[in-house]
Amino acid sequence: MSGARFVFGEGQAGTIETVALDALMVRLFDHIDESNVGWLLALGERLRASFGSALIDLVPSYTTVMVHYDIAALAPEEARRRIANACDGLKPASAGNGQEHRVPVWYDLSVGPDLSRLASISGLAVEEVIQRHCAKAYRVFALGFTPGFAFMGLVEPALAAPRLTTPRQRIATGSVGIGERQTAIYPSASPGGWNILGRTPVVLFDAGESLFKPGDSVRFEAISRERFVALGGDTTPLGE
Known part of the structure; x- marks a missing residue:
């Protein structure tokens, strides 16, 4: 599924995809690799801080993080903006955490x-x-x-x-x-x-x-x- 594109890290491209009325998929990678984990963990921490009480759940996977949020508290446009901001300047978390x-x-x-x-x-x-x-x-x-x-x-x-x-x-x-x-x-x-x-x-x-x-x-x-x-x-x- 295609979606809005953004840049993270050192010029890497990701996308924000709609998966439900109240859920967005943040895709950082296209291939499974152990090095992905640090990036996805770091993104998860930023998203929790950015969405606060409007966040219902985060579901990380091999290459993505699904963001399930309270649509009554946050408009889809604002949710996308917060995701893009969370990805800006993203750096991978330590693999030893x-x-x-x-x-x-x-x-x-x-x-x-x-x-x-x-x-x-x-x-x-x-x-x-x-x-x-x-x-x-x-x-x-x-x-x-x-x-x-x-x-x-x-x-x-x-x-x-x-x-x-x-x-x-x-x-x-x-x-x-x-x-x-x-x-x-x-x-x-x-x-x-x-x-x-x-x-x-x-x-x-x-x-x-x-x-x-x-x-x-x-x-x-x-x-x-x-x-x-x-x-x-x-x-x-x-x-x-």
């Missing part, structure tokens, strides 16, 4: 039935798939799909895999998966088409709060079945 999380995962074919599939696609041994998945910290880009579901990336190209042609009807709570170059954890049981590698006992959504926030970093740590059980993990196999 987010919280760092270490997430224990039991990688096993009984709870991670797609481990073999990823090994086949990548040409790697199952153990190397696990090692590589744990080898880097992943940036939280956005929350969505279900409460507490964090879209993280980017996994290295060798681990990238398309989502399942036919999604499973039920993915167990805590399941860790890969979809294309993204990785994520299912915070609750739900249908899903990601490639499942293992399971974590960590609670991701509780009392209306998500453990992860955009800008956080997450590093996975492989643990034994015994450690997984000791931490309260459910070892019920994930069926096909």
Whole structure:
């Protein structure tokens, strides 16, 4: 969707697009990249300050921030003006501002039935798939799909895999998966088409709060079945 254009940073072009009567989409980038996060976080802070009590919600994504505002308190023209002003002179926030999380995962074919599939696609041994998945910290880009579901990336190209042609009807709570170059954890049981590698006992959504926030970093740590059980993990196999 096309929209009004503006300039931010060092001559970078963005757009403001209408998505609803009371919502505007601020698009800073066209491609997913980990370096986008600092810009989107900085823009979010400026928008909160600019809109004040007229702001209903901000929804950051990989390349955009959606601004949901009170149309009774703010005319659309004024909302656009405030967005443009917030983008003027924008500089990225430090990538180190987010919280760092270490997430224990039991990688096993009984709870991670797609481990073999990823090994086949990548040409790697199952153990190397696990090692590589744990080898880097992943940036939280956005929350969505279900409460507490964090879209993280980017996994290295060798681990990238398309989502399942036919999604499973039920993915167990805590399941860790890969979809294309993204990785994520299912915070609750739900249908899903990601490639499942293992399971974590960590609670991701509780009392209306998500453990992860955009800008956080997450590093996975492989643990034994015994450690997984000791931490309260459910070892019920994930069926096909």
